[in-house]
Amino acid sequence: MTLYFVAGEASGDNHGAELMRSLRQCDADLNFLGRGGPQMKAIAGEQFANWIDDAAIVGLWEVIKNYGFFREKFRETLAEIERSKPDAVVLIDYPGFNLRLARALRRTTSSEPVRPAGAAPDDSASNMPAGRTDEKTSVFRRKIIKIIYYISPQVWAWHRGRIKKMARFLDLMLCIFPFEAELYNKSGLRTVFVGHPMIDRLRTRKIDSKRDPNLVGLFPGSRPREVARNFPVLLDAARELFRAKHVLRFEIAAASESLAAEISDALTAARMREGLFRVVTGETAATMQRAFVGIVASGSATLEAAYFQLPFVLIYRVAWPTYLAARLVVKVKYLGMPNVLANKEVVPEFIQHRARPKAIALAVLRLMYNRTARNRMISEFDAIVPKLGEGGASEKAARAIVDELR
16 A cells, blocks of 8 residues: 655654654555655655755745745645555645645545646536546546544644534544544544654653753754744843853754754854853753753743753744734644643743743743742643653554554
């Protein structure tokens, strides 16, 4: 059987690669096609496209500026799926692209003939008697494709009404948070809670290390645009912290070598004191276990920090058009997933204009010196982490996919 994958971000590439390995254990003869990142490509082979560097764009304004690129890739993806005739399409997170793709794919399985993008209506095709097919009819008419979504899009945060619509064009939803499964199952969409796939990875990265009371971990994000917007705030907050406590040192976690180079250049341009900052790549988990406190950009890193019991504050900044648009549609109280799972502010959030260096530094110092506040946050983390599942998410997702195909 052939599975076509679509992942558009580094985290999706990680989860997709783990899922591919588990699927191969279930059925060694599976063929993988699609587009994702370098890890998925290494498993699937040369026929798999690595488009992560161009596709991982965050924010409404950034997407609008790159509309032509996404429109072209959308058409290319549909054409690839039509040519390859897969048994299933597995969509991994990346909702702006993947939800539209799922809807388009489901339309092609309806009774309407499918035409190439931009083609004029074909009267002979549209007037065919019911039940007839000819060469002008899409391959999807002859082979119904299963559409499976892994890493549920967080529509519960900004548009719960879309859940019922999603039930019409998805065959299976694989969720990583337990409350998501309840929402989707109520809509009639078959849903399986598999747990968060990062749990197994984090377990293997535990180290035996005491926390350094003078080390602050800085986590600016995993995408270039995130780092560009968040890192200047982190740098200014670090200055404020150093003024308050001169023995502090800072460790900056970079998601890639290219981002590490950009961060190092920014430190040089800012003429920061030598030895005050250390930039590390591929050591996020270790930094979270060595540091005494952290400042973390919103994203999966907030759950990693909770898992490793690192007291932290959350920050996030985006382009103003993106922020204003989000304010109109987002229906949840909190941005950070630890707070969403706890349904209260466990971690202080400093979003957009509230991400002021002095305020952030004061919140960090409180977690360093106020033992009650520090222990309370760690205790809350102990209650949050079990909600991410017991592990084995990739294996559970793989079994659910194979069962759906059978």
